[in-house]
Amino acid sequence: MALETLPQALRENFHILGSKSIAMRVKDRGIWREYTWEDYFLKVKWLCLGLKSLGLEKGDKVSILGENKPEWFWAELAAQSAGGAAVGIFTDCLPSEVKYYVEHSDSTFVVAHDQEQVDKLLEIKGQLPRLKKVIYWDAKGLWSYNDPIMLQLDEVLEIGKAYEKANQGFFDKMIDSGKGHDVAVICYTSGTTGLPKGAMLTQNWLMLSVSEWARLDGWMGKDFEYLSFIPPAWITEQGIGIAGNIIAPMVVNFPEEPETVHENIREIGPAVLFFGARLWENLNRMVQAKMMDSTFLRRLFYNMALPVGLRYCDISGKRPGFLKTFLYLLAYYAVFRQLKDRLGLSNVKVVYSAGAAVSPDIIRYFKAMGIDIRLFYGSTEQGVMTMPRRGDMRPETSGPPVPWVEIKLSDEGEILVKSKYPYAGYYKNKEATEAKMVDGWYCTGDFGHKDEDGHLIVMDRMDDLKEIAGGKKFSPQYTEIRLRFSPYIKDALVVGGAQRGFVSALINIDLENVGRFAEARHIAYTTFTDLSQREEVIDLIREEIRKVNKILPDWTRIRRFVNLHKEFDADEDELTRTRKLRRTFVEDKYGGLIEALYGDGGAYRVEATVTYRDGRKGTMETAIAVNEI
Amino acid sequence: MVGIDPPIIEIRKLSLRFGGLQVLHEIGLDVRAREILAVIGPNGAGKTSLFNCINGFYHPYEGEILYKGKDITQLKPHRIAEMGIARTFQNIELFSGLTALENLMAARHILMRRGALMGSLFFGPARNEEISHREEVEEVIDLLEMESIRKKVVASLPYGQRKRVDLARALCMEPSALLLDEPMAGMNVEEKEDMARFILDIYELKKIPIVLVEHDMDVVMDICSRVAVLDFGRKIAEGRPSEIRSDKRVIRAYLGED
Numbered sequence: 001m002a003l004e005t006l007p008q009a010l011r012e013n014f015h016i017l018g019s020k021s022i023a024m025r026v027k028d029r030g031i032w033r034e035y036t037w038e039d040y041f042l043k044v045k046w047l048c049l050g051l052k053s054l055g056l057e058k059g060d061k062v063s064i065l066g067e068n069k070p071e072w073f074w075a076e077l078a079a080q081s082a083g084g085a086a087v088g089i090f091t092d093c094l095p096s097e098v099k100y101y102v103e104h105s106d107s108t109f110v111v112a113h114d115q116e117q118v119d120k121l122l123e124i125k126g127q128l129p130r131l132k133k134v135i136y137w138d139a140k141g142l143w144s145y146n147d148p149i150m151l152q153l154d155e156v157l158e159i160g161k162a163y164e165k166a167n168q169g170f171f172d173k174m175i176d177s178g179k180g181h182d183v184a185v186i187c188y189t190s191g192t193t194g195l196p197k198g199a200m201l202t203q204n205w206l207m208l209s210v211s212e213w214a215r216l217d218g219w220m221g222k223d224f225e226y227l228s229f230i231p232p233a234w235i236t237e238q239g240i241g242i243a244g245n246i247i248a249p250m251v252v253n254f255p256e257e258p259e260t261v262h263e264n265i266r267e268i269g270p271a272v273l274f275f276g277a278r279l280w281e282n283l284n285r286m287v288q289a290k291m292m293d294s295t296f297l298r299r300l301f302y303n304m305a306l307p308v309g310l311r312y313c314d315i316s317g318k319r320p321g322f323l324k325t326f327l328y329l330l331a332y333y334a335v336f337r338q339l340k341d342r343l344g345l346s347n348v349k350v351v352y353s354a355g356a357a358v359s360p361d362i363i364r365y366f367k368a369m370g371i372d373i374r375l376f377y378g379s380t381e382q383g384v385m386t387m388p389r390r391g392d393m394r395p396e397t398s399g400p401p402v403p404w405v406e407i408k409l410s411d412e413g414e415i416l417v418k419s420k421y422p423y424a425g426y427y428k429n430k431e432a433t434e435a436k437m438v439d440g441w442y443c444t445g446d447f448g449h450k451d452e453d454g455h456l457i458v459m460d461r462m463d464d465l466k467e468i469a470g471g472k473k474f475s476p477q478y479t480e481i482r483l484r485f486s487p488y489i490k491d492a493l494v495v496g497g498a499q500r501g502f503v504s505a506l507i508n509i510d511l512e513n514v515g516r517f518a519e520a521r522h523i524a525y526t527t528f529t530d531l532s533q534r535e536e537v538i539d540l541i542r543e544e545i546r547k548v549n550k551i552l553p554d555w556t557r558i559r560r561f562v563n564l565h566k567e568f569d570a571d572e573d574e575l576t577r578t579r580k581l582r583r584t585f586v587e588d589k590y591g592g593l594i595e596a597l598y599g600d601g602g603a604y605r606v607e608a609t610v611t612y613r614d615g616r617k618g619t620m621e622t623a624i625a626v627n628e629i
Numbered sequence: 630m631v632g633i634d635p636p637i638i639e640i641r642k643l644s645l646r647f648g649g650l651q652v653l654h655e656i657g658l659d660v661r662a663r664e665i666l667a668v669i670g671p672n673g674a675g676k677t678s679l680f681n682c683i684n685g686f687y688h689p690y691e692g693e694i695l696y697k698g699k700d701i702t703q704l705k706p707h708r709i710a711e712m713g714i715a716r717t718f719q720n721i722e723l724f725s726g727l728t729a730l731e732n733l734m735a736a737r738h739i740l741m742r743r744g745a746l747m748g749s750l751f752f753g754p755a756r757n758e759e760i761s762h763r764e765e766v767e768e769v770i771d772l773l774e775m776e777s778i779r780k781k782v783v784a785s786l787p788y789g790q791r792k793r794v795d796l797a798r799a800l801c802m803e804p805s806a807l808l809l810d811e812p813m814a815g816m817n818v819e820e821k822e823d824m825a826r827f828i829l830d831i832y833e834l835k836k837i838p839i840v841l842v843e844h845d846m847d848v849v850m851d852i853c854s855r856v857a858v859l860d861f862g863r864k865i866a867e868g869r870p871s872e873i874r875s876d877k878r879v880i881r882a883y884l885g886e887d
Contacts, residue, residue: 029767030779140772141830259777 005178005203007044007081009246014041021223023245024070027256027264035070040077043070043157045171048078050160051109052174054151055132058083061105061186065089065098065121066113068228068254071137071153073242075111076185076232080203081175085183087198088233095120099127105186105198105427108132111153115141118150125149180204186427187235189380198427199380201238209383209421210243212404216387217350217374219248224271224349226250229261235380236354240274262286266344273348277356280373283343284362302339305331309368336369345371354378359485360395367393374399377458379444381423381436385415386456396482396551397455407456408441413473414462415448416441447475449553457551468496474503474556479548480581486544487513491568491575493586494558495594502559504597506590507541508567514540529622532563538627545629559629560597564590565606565622596626634661637806637838638683638714643692645678645862652678653689654862660806665832665839667849667870670859671882676842677719679859680808684716685709696806711739715804717795719811719842725784729775729794732783733766736801769800772834773827789820793827800831807831809841813848821845825852850874858882 003009013023019038026033035043048056056062062079064086066072076086087105089098091113098120102110108130112118114137121134122145136142137153164171184203188196214220226244230237245252250272255264265273275283291302312320312328320328340346353375363373377398378384385407388399401407404420418441425433436443447465448458460475467473476494483492483505491508509532517540518525525531541563549557568574574586587594596604603623636659645653653675660666668676681687683694685706693702701709723732741748741762747755770779775797778790786794792812799807812828813821825848832839843849849856849870856873858866860882866873873879 029764029771030776031767141826141833143833257774257776263777263780 004180026254046160048081050156063107114138200424206243227270269347305335363395505561529565639695667853674859713805715799716808
């Protein structure tokens with residue numbers, strides 16, 4: 001019989017691999033504790049039967065609220081074994097949000113991690129009439145609680161064991177009745193507008209698309225080590241962690257605490273890894289900070305090796321020459337290999353990132369070390385859509401579509417998708433499901449374009465786009481983010497408009513880095529304003545903009561720019577306190593300057609009012625050069 | 630609960646003098662088996678001196694301290710520690726060059742039975758003993774959420790976390806009474822909240838009495854079952870937090886005469 005569902009595949013692993021090989025590993029009380037396939041299967045079986053005897057029915061939902069731990073995986077598989085679906089909830093949700101997810105998904109059980117999460121549920125249980133039990137696995141701090149709705153996971157396992165004795169063979173029958181089109185997981189989309197929507201994923205999605213994914217990226221059948229770190233409430237962990245664990249199979253390792261990841265990763269040496277953009281940036285910053293505190297000799301070697309590595313990996317397509325290869329090997333064995341070991345990345349084969357943009361500099365940095373970060377594009381509804389391939393990775397794109405997905409762009413530039421393994425619609429929201437489908441294509445709501453070789457570049461949400469003359473759309477934010485990746489650009493405002501034929505930019509130079517650049521070239525300057533208008537600095541920024549322009553579609557390229565005479569400042573309401581640009585306000589404030597950008601060129605005289613910290617206002621007059629690219 | 634539990638530490642007419650300075654004056658105080666007792670008072674009231682008498686750093690010239698009915702007034706600090714009274718320090722007393730884990734293992738030496746020779750050979754029974762001690766230490770690490778600082782050198786830790794190691798060190802001695810000298814001094818709100826939660830968890834899990842000196846009145850009122858107030862070496866009040874809050878003598882001691 002073909003395996004249609006994850007529980008069936010888990011049972012298969014139990015029969016074939018049994019107690020011989022390890023399914024998961026968790027660090028607890030300072031020691032890595034192992035669970036074999038037999039352990040995993042039995043826990044799922046007893047938990048499932050326990051839930052069953054507490055009243056779980058086929059088609060019921062079980063919400064799971066906790067950090068990455070084996071219990072999370074058991075709970076999901078237990079729910080699926082009973083023909084139900086799992087609903088992942090993020091641990092940092094407020095009680096009111098938890099209530100929405102549990103209520104909207106009609107969950108009858110919640111499996112929660114610890115006191116923190118149980119407290120939330122006790123606060124809202126009165127408003128959840130369908131909720132039968134709250135099952136928790138970490139009893140710390142809950143010793144004196146005695147709410148009858150609470151039950152410890154170990155107790156449920158015992159109930160399950162007793163149930164099994166009375167009902168031999170029942171569990172197998174339940175697993176056998178599972179079908180590929182059963183809803184297995186409901187993943188709620190964060191929903192920038194309106195309430196979160198629950199995307200239903202079927203067993204087929206988990207089984208088939210993840211198998212193809214695993215084969216595509218070469219982690220199928222390799223028995224790789226994987227570090228489970230991203231929240232399982234997120235579709236990516238559902239794919240790599242929960243399904244990948246059983247299908248590939250991979251050994252899933254759970255860190256002791258979120259704070260101990262860097263330590264734990266080194267103990268494990270995972271082969272497959274997913275880190276968000278922020279984590280890659282943190283790693284990079286950590287290395288730089290540690291190197292600065294290091295001994296002179298180490299710093300010297302590191303500073304010699306890094307440029308060699310960067311130069312080596314910059315030559316794409318062509319084969320690097322003998323000298324470059326030789327130097328790189330030298331740098332690799334002298335520095336990068338040890339560095340990788342320190343970071344716990346010695347054994348990595350496949351590393352992923354998705355979600356937010358990772359700066360190309362960070363990607364190049366790790367590439368120099370011999371680590372290719374695959375920055376892919378996916379969504380809750382459609383799963384993985386594009387994936388960079390080995391040997392053809394480009395830091396600025398998300399790679400070509402995966403074999404089971406077709407992608408086309410609408411006339412407006414929206415990314416449309418047709419997948420062999422789509423989601424099964426939004427839970428209890430047919431309208432929203434249908435609204436997303438146009439002629440059999442799923443509308444992602446994302447704006448992007450393809451480069452000459454079909455690699456997809458995802459730029460922005462359609463809703464955030466701006467227009468230029470001729471009705472073409474462009475994404476100011478995407479360009480601004482890319483500009484900010486430059487060490488010399490601190491902030492940027494990219495403008496266009498329906499009456500304007502091209503895109504322009506207002507640039508804030510980064511005083512520290514540009515200052516250093518100026519010092520190294522013996523360029524004398526007095527103030528920020530003075531520095532920003534130096535010819536050399538304008539040339540420097542022009543080069544940086546040209547680099548960004550290369551990855552932009554023709555009509556969205558920046559044609560003119562100015563270096564602003566002052567920095568954007570939260571004290572002047574130009575930025576929010578979290579340093580986000582207040583676009584409309586700034587566009588108004590610099591209205592005259594922006595007009596000048598679309599004028600005859602030349603210089604523009606500004607008389608800017610400056611608000612000092614004590615509330616006084618002053619005026620400043622400067623000439624700002626309007627520059628062509 | 631108050632009033633029913635038998636006292637575990639009994640302090641009778643305790644007086645302490647440094648030269649001509651009367652530090653404690655006829656203090657009488659019971660610590661009951663199930664309570665969190667706060668000792669409060671203005672600076673120099675004698676709170677830490679009282680602690681130092683209980684755990685044997687100071688020996689009073691008058692009065693006595695009974696622990697589980699035994700007189701411990703003149704015992705040495707290490708004897709008292711062995712008998713089960715553990716404490717933390719206002720100024721944190723740890724081996725700052727060792728890691729948090731090593732500090733906690735060192736705290737358990739009073740519970741170790743194997744000699745130095747066996748220990749250094751790390752063989753047979755000594756090894757098993759070490760492992761079982763490490764297990765106990767890991768329980769404490771889990772309880773106080775110290776996983777991420779387990780292998781960090783104490784000197785490199787921020788103040789709030791060093792306080793946590795100090796508390797863990799006291800706990801590792803498996804005490805039957807715990808004295809905490811200003812456990813929350815110098816902490817930010819979040820660290821204080823964590824510490825308060827830990828104190829309650831310890832109280833609930835280990836079922837031991839906890840005595841703490843603390844200046845943060847909100848904390849005292851929130852987590853303590855009883856409060857004793859010292860002023861210039863005298864006990865001026867004792868009772869439930871709500872009673873203490875409205876006690877005229879206490880208000881006067883804190884705010885001065887009007």
